[in-house]
Amino acid sequence: MPELPEVETIKRQLGEVLVGLTITDFWLDTPKMVIGKSEELIKTKVVEVRRRAKLIEIDLNNGRTVLIHLKMTGQLLYQDNSSKTYQDKPLPPLKKSTPNKSTHVIFTFDNGAKLYFNDLRKFGYIKILPTNDVEHTRILSEFGPEPFDPDLTLENFITRLKKRKTMKIKQLLLDQKFLAGVGNIYANEALFKANIDPRKKVAELSEEQMKELFKQVKNVLEVGIKAGGASDQTYVNAFGEKGKFMDYAVVYRRKGKPCETCGAKIERIALGGRGTFFCPKCQL
DNA sequence: CGCCGGACCTGTGGGC
DNA sequence: TGCCCACAGGTCCGGC
Numbered sequence: 001m002p003e004l005p006e007v008e009t010i011k012r013q014l015g016e017v018l019v020g021l022t023i024t025d026f027w028l029d030t031p032k033m034v035i036g037k038s039e040e041l042i043k044t045k046v047v048e049v050r051r052r053a054k055l056i057e058i059d060l061n062n063g064r065t066v067l068i069h070l071k072m073t074g075q076l077l078y079q080d081n082s083s084k085t086y087q088d089k090p091l092p093p094l095k096k097s098t099p100n101k102s103t104h105v106i107f108t109f110d111n112g113a114k115l116y117f118n119d120l121r122k123f124g125y126i127k128i129l130p131t132n133d134v135e136h137t138r139i140l141s142e143f144g145p146e147p148f149d150p151d152l153t154l155e156n157f158i159t160r161l162k163k164r165k166t167m168k169i170k171q172l173l174l175d176q177k178f179l180a181g182v183g184n185i186y187a188n189e190a191l192f193k194a195n196i197d198p199r200k201k202v203a204e205l206s207e208e209q210m211k212e213l214f215k216q217v218k219n220v221l222e223v224g225i226k227a228g229g230a231s232d233q234t235y236v237n238a239f240g241e242k243g244k245f246m247d248y249a250v251v252y253r254r255k256g257k258p259c260e261t262c263g264a265k266i267e268r269i270a271l272g273g274r275g276t277f278f279c280p281k282c283q284l
Numbered sequence: 285c286g287c288c289g290g291a292c293c294t295g296t297g298g299g300c
Numbered sequence: 301t302g303c304c305c306a307c308a309g310g311t312c313c314g315g316c
Contacts, residue, residue, distance in 0.1 A: 071310050121293040183309050
């Protein structure tokens with residue numbers, strides 16, 4: 001499910017509501033989805049909520065952090081008495097209110113609030129570990145730069161690109177070691193905006209295309225954040241609301257529909273097993 | 285080390 | 301209507 005803009009949206013919402021709350025109870029029904037000792041969470045207070053790539057990090061005041069990966073169909077729903085939070089309405093994909101059979105973890109807080117972790121496909125996970133170890137955990141230590149990191153200059157981006165000459169550009173964008181946070185929707189959309197054929201190898205890209213790609217990757221992610229994420233199927237934010245990015249998506253999941261620029265039919269192919277959508281006329 | 289296919293899960297939607 | 305297959309915002313692992 002969520003890529004950088006979706007996770008960023010959830011992170012910002014959770015930062016607003018969780019900081020300062022104390023965890024009083026923790027429930028789970030699928031042990032393989034929780035790594036670490038959940039008893040370490042009880043009576044700890046939330047200090048900060050952060051994001052790295054597609055992971056949410058909830059820092060606690062006992063030196064522990066809760067890492068959460070939503071993978072394809074994970075949802076984090078926060079509910080308290082205030083009307084702006086999630087209030088039991090039916091949500092995709094099951095069209096049922098939460099909690100339901102896809103609810104695998106529930107945090108309870110000292111103000112009576114709940115944080116539900118739903119995940120239809122059970123790919124997601126929660127990991128409890130020392131805050132100091134977070135950046136050394138394998139998935140995090142190998143991540144490439146955040147797209148909006150000021151240290152990631154155009155020159156730096158191009159240098160990193162040129163080290164991966166034989167890789168197809170679409171697959172490289174999905175490689176979290178190259179760039180952290182881009183997923184399938186935004187990779188497809190960025191390549192369209194940059195007029196680049198997703199099958200092209202990095203070595204075949206012009207300097208101008210690399211420059212345009214850098215710009216457009218950041219652009220689509222920014223539009224995604226402003227739209228509150230992309231609700232193609234199951235995504236909702238921490239308050240149960242859908243994002244609006246699919247209103248701006250021009251190729252993703254639009255096979256057979258006309259390209260908004262030239263009218264040619266959008267094609268779908270598989271690259272690395274992932275659906276890849278592009279305009280055969282505009283993307284070279 | 286690089287790349288690829290399959291695995292992990294459950295549900296939906298389209299075609300016949 | 302019902303069945304079967306393709307497909308789904310992501311990693312991770314084993315094999316060549």
